Amino acid sequence: xxxxxxxxxxxxxxxxxxxxxxxxxxxxxxxxxxxxxxxxxxxxxxxxxxxxxxxxxxxxxxxxxxxxxxxxxxxxxxxxxxxxxxxxxxxxxxxxxxxxxxxxxxxxxxxxxxxxxxxxxxxxxxxxxxxxxxxxxxxxxxxxxxxxxxxxxxxxxxxxxxxxxxxxxxxxxxxxxxxxxxxxxxxxxxxxxxxxxxxxxxxxxxxxxxxxxxxxxxxxxxxx
Amino acid sequence: xxxxxxxxxxxxxxxxxxxxxxxxxxxxxxxxxxxxxxxxxxxxxxxxxxxxxxxxxxxxxxxxxxxxxxxx
Numbered sequence: 001x002x003x004x005x006x007x008x009x010x011x012x013x014x015x016x017x018x019x020x021x022x023x024x025x026x027x028x029x030x031x032x033x034x035x036x037x038x039x040x041x042x043x044x045x046x047x048x049x050x051x052x053x054x055x056x057x058x059x060x061x062x063x064x065x066x067x068x069x070x071x072x073x074x075x076x077x078x079x080x081x082x083x084x085x086x087x088x089x090x091x092x093x094x095x096x097x098x099x100x101x102x103x104x105x106x107x108x109x110x111x112x113x114x115x116x117x118x119x120x121x122x123x124x125x126x127x128x129x130x131x132x133x134x135x136x137x138x139x140x141x142x143x144x145x146x147x148x149x150x151x152x153x154x155x156x157x158x159x160x161x162x163x164x165x166x167x168x169x170x171x172x173x174x175x176x177x178x179x180x181x182x183x184x185x186x187x188x189x190x191x192x193x194x195x196x197x198x199x200x201x202x203x204x205x206x207x208x209x210x211x212x213x214x215x216x217x218x219x220x221x222x223x224x
Numbered sequence: 225x226x227x228x229x230x231x232x233x234x235x236x237x238x239x240x241x242x243x244x245x246x247x248x249x250x251x252x253x254x255x256x257x258x259x260x261x262x263x264x265x266x267x268x269x270x271x272x273x274x275x276x277x278x279x280x281x282x283x284x285x286x287x288x289x290x291x292x293x294x295x296x
Contacts, residue, residue, distance in 0.1 A: 005287065010280075010283070014276050017272060017276070018269065018272065018273075021265070021268055021269060021272055022265055022269065025261065025264070025265050025268070026261065026262075026265060028244060029244075030239045030243035030244055030246075031243055031244065031245075031246040031247075031249040031251055032239075032243060032246075032249060033248075033249050036249060036250055036251055037251055037252050186239040188244075189239075206279065206283075207279070210279075210282055210283060210286060213286050213290065214286060217286070217289055217290060217293055220293055220294075221293065
């Protein structure tokens, strides 16, 4: 909790986000057919999914901690990290849809990677519905913590294993389709890509931390 | 599964130096030459700065509330 009130990592988040925006638009990128300038989406679309995974992993760890400690703060943390993770995931779907329209020709294609990403997001939306449907605080905490652990366990194969096993996929790095692996190898893309992941993730943690602190205050007021 | 993972690893197409100088692929060269891309970068930066400024303000407000409530 003390970490949430420190400002150095928030300053780092601001610096990295600006570096991503400016460097991501101006720095040299490989000139590849079909992709053209859209290759820069690597810094904005792909990083959304990476940040989402880090935020949802944090949420799952907090859920495990809650089951061990029964500390309501861990439950609030798990909930808010899941919320911002879901938010990043929806942004990932939306930006991916735009990118698909201009490189593959359709807003949505029946692709193993896209469909399993959509299923993954639906599983997490159900988490939010589940939370709001239980009145009792302790029951809510326990059931949603267990669900959250299973949701993350389902998301990993959905995003990283099943699409890779598919016969065909348009999406880079999946179904034997080369692409993301190649970008990853390129050092010029990497010097923006990795800081971008850290920057967006820190921004997500910042937003989650504000919501956690607000909910803590509300709890305190309600106690009085 | 392990087999399929190693299968995709072999299909990598490497980006070479030629890709950076390949003039046959169309890029936003004129936009950059005219310098107009900097205007776009500036506009996006201003928008992002505005959003982040708002975030900092919310952060400070919550800090103030925390102090007030914890002291009472």
